[in-house]
Amino acid sequence: MATLTPTVDAATPAHHAPSGVWSWLTTTDHKRIGLLYGVSALLFFLVGGVEALLIRLQLAAPDGTVLSADAYNQMFTMHATTMVFLVIMPAAAAFTNYFLPILIGARDVAFPRLNALSYWIYIFGGLFLTISFFVGGAPDGGWFGYAPLSTQVPELVRMDYWALGVQILGLASLLSAVNFITTVFTMRAPGMTMMRMPVFAWMALVVAFLLLFSLPIIAVGLFEVFFDRNLGTLFFDAAAGGRPILWQHLFWLFGHPEVYILILPAMGIVSEVLPVFSRKPLFGRSFVIFSGIAIGFMGFGVWAHHMFVAGLGPVAEATFALTTMFIAVPTGVKIFNWIGTVWGGSVRLKTPMLFSLGFIAMFVIGGLSGVTHSIVPSDTQQHDTYYIVAHFHYVLFGGAVFGLFGGIYYWWPKITGKLLHEGLGKLHFWLMIIGFNLTFAPMHILGLRGMPRRTYRYPDGLGFEFWNFIATVGSFTIAVSILVFLVNAWRTRKRGEVAGNDPWDGRTLEWTTTSPPPEHNFDVVPVVHSEDDFWHRKYSEDEHGNAVPVPGGYEPPKAGQDDPPIHLPSPSYYPILSAFGMFLTVLGLVYVPWGLFLAGAGVVTIVWGLFGWSMEPVTREGH
Amino acid sequence: MIGHSRVRLGDARRHRVVILLVVVALAAIASACSGNDPTNLARVVDGANPQSALDPKGPTAETIDNLFWVVFWIAAAVFFLVQGVLLIAIFRFRQRKGKERAVRQVHGNMRLELVWTIIPVVVLAVIAVPTLSTLFDIRSAPDPSENALEVEVVGHQWWWEFRYPAYGFTTANELHIPVDRPIYLTMTSADVIHSFWVPPLNGKRDVVPGRTSNLTLQADDPGVYVGQCAEFCGLAHADMRIRVFAETPDDFEQWAQDQQQPAVIPETGSAAAGWETFNTICVACHTVDGTPAQVNLAPNLTHLASRTSFAGATIDNTPENLRAWLHDPSALKPMRPDLNMPSQGRIMGMPNFNLTPQQLDDLVALLETFK
Numbered sequence: 006m007a008t009l010t011p012t013v014d015a016a017t018p019a020h021h022a023p024s025g026v027w028s029w030l031t032t033t034d035h036k037r038i039g040l041l042y043g044v045s046a047l048l049f050f051l052v053g054g055v056e057a058l059l060i061r062l063q064l065a066a067p068d069g070t071v072l073s074a075d076a077y078n079q080m081f082t083m084h085a086t087t088m089v090f091l092v093i094m095p096a097a098a099a100f101t102n103y104f105l106p107i108l109i110g111a112r113d114v115a116f117p118r119l120n121a122l123s124y125w126i127y128i129f130g131g132l133f134l135t136i137s138f139f140v141g142g143a144p145d146g147g148w149f150g151y152a153p154l155s156t157q158v159p160e161l162v163r164m165d166y167w168a169l170g171v172q173i174l175g176l177a178s179l180l181s182a183v184n185f186i187t188t189v190f191t192m193r194a195p196g197m198t199m200m201r202m203p204v205f206a207w208m209a210l211v212v213a214f215l216l217l218f219s220l221p222i223i224a225v226g227l228f229e230v231f232f233d234r235n236l237g238t239l240f241f242d243a244a245a246g247g248r249p250i251l252w253q254h255l256f257w258l259f260g261h262p263e264v265y266i267l268i269l270p271a272m273g274i275v276s277e278v279l280p281v282f283s284r285k286p287l288f289g290r291s292f293v294i295f296s297g298i299a300i301g302f303m304g305f306g307v308w309a310h311h312m313f314v315a316g317l318g319p320v321a322e323a324t325f326a327l328t329t330m331f332i333a334v335p336t337g338v339k340i341f342n343w344i345g346t347v348w349g350g351s352v353r354l355k356t357p358m359l360f361s362l363g364f365i366a367m368f369v370i371g372g373l374s375g376v377t378h379s380i381v382p383s384d385t386q387q388h389d390t391y392y393i394v395a396h397f398h399y400v401l402f403g404g405a406v407f408g409l410f411g412g413i414y415y416w417w418p419k420i421t422g423k424l425l426h427e428g429l430g431k432l433h434f435w436l437m438i439i440g441f442n443l444t445f446a447p448m449h450i451l452g453l454r455g456m457p458r459r460t461y462r463y464p465d466g467l468g469f470e471f472w473n474f475i476a477t478v479g480s481f482t483i484a485v486s487i488l489v490f491l492v493n494a495w496r497t498r499k500r501g502e503v504a505g506n507d508p509w510d511g512r513t514l515e516w517t518t519t520s521p522p523p524e525h526n527f528d529v530v531p532v533v534h535s536e537d538d539f540w541h542r543k544y545s546e547d548e549h550g551n552a553v554p555v556p557g558g559y560e561p562p563k564a565g566q567d568d569p570p571i572h573l574p575s576p577s578y579y580p581i582l583s584a585f586g587m588f589l590t591v592l593g594l595v596y597v598p599w600g601l602f603l604a605g606a607g608v609v610t611i612v613w614g615l616f617g618w619s620m621e622p623v624t625r626e627g628h
Numbered sequence: 629m630i631g632h633s634r635v636r637l638g639d640a641r642r643h644r645v646v647i648l649l650v651v652v653a654l655a656a657i658a659s660a661c662s663g664n665d666p667t668n669l670a671r672v673v674d675g676a677n678p679q680s681a682l683d684p685k686g687p688t689a690e691t692i693d694n695l696f697w698v699v700f701w702i703a704a705a706v707f708f709l710v711q712g713v714l715l716i717a718i719f720r721f722r723q724r725k726g727k728e729r730a731v732r733q734v735h736g737n738m739r740l741e742l743v744w745t746i747i748p749v750v751v752l753a754v755i756a757v758p759t760l761s762t763l764f765d766i767r768s769a770p771d772p773s774e775n776a777l778e779v780e781v782v783g784h785q786w787w788w789e790f791r792y793p794a795y796g797f798t799t800a801n802e803l804h805i806p807v808d809r810p811i812y813l814t815m816t817s818a819d820v821i822h823s824f825w826v827p828p829l830n831g832k833r834d835v836v837p838g839r840t841s842n843l844t845l846q847a848d849d850p851g852v853y854v855g856q857c858a859e860f861c862g863l864a865h866a867d868m869r870i871r872v873f874a875e876t877p878d879d880f881e882q883w884a885q886d887q888q889q890p891a892v893i894p895e896t897g898s899a900a901a902g903w904e905t906f907n908t909i910c911v912a913c914h915t916v917d918g919t920p921a922q923v924n925l926a927p928n929l930t931h932l933a934s935r936t937s938f939a940g941a942t943i944d945n946t947p948e949n950l951r952a953w954l955h956d957p958s959a960l961k962p963m964r965p966d967l968n969m970p971s972q973g974r975i976m977g978m979p980n981f982n983l984t985p986q987q988l989d990d991l992v993a994l995l996e997t998f999k
Contacts, residue, residue: 074863074962147860153837154820154862158964243838249821250836283721284729289736292745314823314858315834316841319767323760330752334745340710341744345736347717351729354722362718369710373703380755382762383696385831386681386689389823389858455679455827457858460866461962464942466669467854468677551730 023576031576033117034524038124039103040420045128046096052135053087054487056080058480061444065477067465077461078145079163083134085148086167089267090174091131093401096409097270098123098181101209104416105185107515107522108203110194110531115187117574118618119180125584126177130170133588137166144170147459149260152241152252156233162595168231169591175220175227176587182216185209194514196533200294203513203536204287207294208273211301212266218305219262226255235597253315257308265304267401268368269297271408272339275361278415279343281509282358283350284552286537289342296335303332313384322381329379336372340365355509356430360411363438367403371396374449389459392452398445410437410490418508422520423501429493436486443479447472506561512540517561525571528564579618586610668944672852672871672936679854681827685874686846688766688830695762699755706751766831770810770844777806781815783822783835783857785976786864786963787927787940797887797917800927801941804873806880811845819974820862826855826872834859847874854941864977867961869941890918891930891998902994905987916998926978933999939978951992956980 032038060080063069072080102120106113114120137143144167146155155164189210193202202210230252232238239245241252280287287293309317309325343365352358374396378384387393410433418424456469463469507516517539518527535541542559544552586607593604669678677683684690723729770776782789791798805811815824817837824843825832833843847853857868875883894900906921913926921929932938935945939961943949953960963977983991 074866078863078865146862151821151860154860157820157862243836247838249838284731286733286735288734289738289741292736292741314832316836316839319764322767323763326759326763327756330756333752334748337748338741338745342736342741344710344714344717345740347714347721349732349734350721351723351731352718352721354718362714365714366711369707369714373707376752376755377696377699377703380695380699380759382692382759382766382831383699385766385833386692386696386827388832389860453680453682454677455681455855457825457856457866459860460856462866464669466673467679546733549730550732550734552733 028576030581031121031578033113033121033574033576033580035102035106035114035117035120036420036522036524036526038120039099039101041124042095042102042127043099045131046092046099049087049091049095049131051487053084053092054484056084056087058484060084061477061480063461064463064473066474067470068462072461074461075142075145078147078459079138079143081459082144082147082167083138086134086144086171088401089148089263090171091127091134093267093405093409094174094178095127097209097212097267097405098127098178100205100270100274100409100412100416101181101185101212103420104515105188105206105209106192107518107526108206108513109189109192109197110514110527110533111188111192112526112530112571113192113574114184115192116184118577118580119184121577121580122584123177123181123184125581126173126180126587129584129588130174130177133173133591134166134170137163137170149256150230150252151256152230152233152249153243153247155230155252156241159234165231165234165595168227168234169594172224172227172231173587173591175224178216179220182213182220185213186217189213194531194533196538198533200291201533201536201538203273204276204290204293204297205270205273208269208276208297211297212269215262215266215269215301215304219259219266222255223259226252226259229255231594235594250312250315253312254308257311258305260311261308262301262304264397264400265300267405268408269300271364271405271412272297274408274412274415275343275364277513278357278361278411279346280537281415281511282353282355282361283347284353284510285346285350286512286540287342288345288348289338290536293339293342296338299335300332303328303335307332310378310384313378313381314388326379326381330376333372333376333379340369340372355414356425356427356434357411357415357509359431359434360407360414363434364404364407364411367399367407367438367441371399371403374399387452389457390452391448391456391458394458395445395448395452398441398448402445403441407437410434415509416515417497418504419515419520419522421497421501422504423497424504424508425493425497425501429489429496433486433489433493436489437483440479440482440484440486443482444476445479447476447479451476507539510543512537514539517559525573527561529562529568531562575621577618577621579614579621583611583614583618586612586614669854671944673854674851679827679856681831683828685828685851685853686830686848688844688846689828691762691766692831695758698758702751702755766844769842770812774810776810776812776844778812778814779803779805781813781824781835783815783817783819783824783861783868785819785862786857786868786961788824788857788868788870789818789927792884792887795884795888797884797930798915798924798928799887799931799935801869801937802871802873802935804875804880804883805845805847806877807847807850807874809846809877813843813845814840815843816840819976821859822857822861822868823859824855824870825858826853826870828853829855829872832858845872847872850874850876850879862976863964864940864962867940867942869937871937871941886934887931889931891916893919894994894997898990898993899997900994901986902990902992905983905991906994909981910991925974929995929998931998933996947992947996950995951988953978954981954983954988954991 029037059072063071063077142161142163144163146164150164150167189206229240233240239247241247241249243249276287276293306328307325309321310329313322414425414430451469451472454468456463504520506520514531517531543555545555547553589607589610590604593600593607682693684693778793780791780793788801789798790803815835817835819837822835823832824835829845829847830843833841835841851874853872853874855870857865861868893903911921911923913923915922915924915928917930937943938945939953943953943960957963957978957980958965965975965977965979
């Protein structure tokens, strides 16, 4: 462990963070790992976005010829796989990594090297999936990989890339779930009781439990697909007594909790942003937290609504219709409480607030169309049509992506020390929300008029032409909005306004420290006295309950000379080494039997990495 | 002032030109993206949205549609209520420039929160009642008194096989049914999961290998109704379409009797030469009733010439299109017909047999006799 003396003066830190490529490859600092996650997710967002634009170009007019059927099927499979596993999950992991420890007053996560391992497995998993494009074609069986289509054509290794790639991405998430749960349970600052934890930290905790319980299910399913393809195990081969429907149960028993894994972090961000920009505490805070927990539990009880036309009996269908309706209740509670937070506040329409309000407005639409899926008879018409595509984009783009962008604008000044430009931020927001609705609102109509999903072309004469063209115009509007964001981010490097510690008049602990925070987060570990602790140090309430500033404001405590030294995790190259071994292993497994040599080398590398890791001295010489 | 406003006008005009250019460019891209498809749907179907679920043409589709609109209007009411309150909250409590509002630090209101937890429960309970009753209704098999016509459906990559056990014949992609009579489909798949979907007549139902599923169709009026496979089934999923011809009972009986007739092998002319080719190549997969061609891996061709389309109901059935198809099938529909790489012993789709122009002419002449 590296130790460093607490800084006496925050302006002249005694400890300089190491720089250079090697320091990033071996870092165990939760903030750096968070940044790595964030930048990687943004890069993959651009990849997934280009895939989406190609899809929209192909469908802009009847009988499109931009992509072949083969290329189109790869494109929609990889668009979904990329956006789910390589963009939204890691973007949420970026915020969780960076802010969860700070929000609960900790100096790092519980297992810093395990944290690094999670990131490196993720990035190698993303590379592994992406190189498939260049070696005979990317996965083309859908991100849902329905068997026996996904086990068909074993001569093409595309779905092997998918099964193994998603497998190790799942492993990365599983490890970080264990890490975050332990962090929350063991590393909270004095006085930070569970119910005083910020809502974002709570949602991160619920997500970690969802990952912990849902990923093993998909892991089993993915192994079965891989074995069916390569060993002839016949799990899903109907002719040999296998069960194609079994895959669907396994997939959606993971897949539906996964939806909440994607949306709950954004809900947590929105629950932080709304109070700050309304200058009011979150309305019904414990209701919001408990409905998040309720969603976590109920998320495991609704999976078969993805299978209402699969041929389950009407009793099963009725059961899952009712659970699906029921899960709308805690979701609705959250929305009402958010509006209750805004009501009566002093609403500052800064960019993070715009994205959060946009989140609520769009998520309401996605939630309502979600309830219509529980109406099994009408779902038999809507299932596997563009109506569904519209629905989940309202939830995952209008919901998760808007929430995450709100988080980017909200926390950018804390991470970089500079504020993103407000004018460009607002332009980004308005272009994105207009483009988003142009793209996805028409898909409701297309679906109801009979346009199925995952079709690379549609003939003239079905009435699909007009709205498809509008959707394509909308998708390019979104692309322009992303360019505006990139320009804003680039511009802020040099010309951004300096943020200071607390640019938004925040409520939670991250705003008490410097921007960017020092490597050790806090000079003195804060002692927490209430929820929204920082706010209550700045404001008290008068006899009407109105907020009045505390005279003199707030000064962060300075460390004294006799405070104990701060322990920080040492850098380690064993995580990236082990993750690289995993990459070699899965790459080798794709090309069985000859690839087994490579896989063997990979296993040796993993063992080497983990052995070195466990033997690594706790305190190294020279540190 | 004047000069100032002129500059602005110029700006506005420039903006308009830019917008116009963007729209023109997108339209140009869109038309450039558009290829030629030998399908002419307007020849067989009416209406601007012939595949729409919102334009039901049979009793089950009608029931579903009615339920949809009930829920739609409830959802619309909730939508306007929630978005309205959100907008009011934003505008009413917006911070004005330079004026800091006094904000009462309200932490919640237990009574209010209970109310807005219970109201959705009540609304959902109201929706649940018709949902469940309709669900059990549409999932039940037709009553024996309704004299349902049974049809067996087999999904293949990427075409549909329809067997009429009561009449003893098999056809492909085009389903003929009598009006005002329930059609009870018993469905299975030969390869991967498909989903049978003709929106104007009923919702969809998956077609799963190794098991059977059922769906009841019924049409109110004679006409042609279109649908397609709704579960992603691989390369040519988009080109696995369905045409349903609803006919009066008399017309249907006539059609069924025609379909029961076996084919006759032509003895003279080009068609006879075509049979020589057929008997060496096509028999490996296709059945033609009344001839030695009896393998059931590909569509039954006994009455191919009586159909309006072929290749998964995606191509108009004309001699020119048939010739183009036989010349290079994968140019008209993406498939995996690589004879050198059969997957698990199967080739997926119609291969290119490099037929000579003479063979092509003869085969088309033969197929035109399969009326």
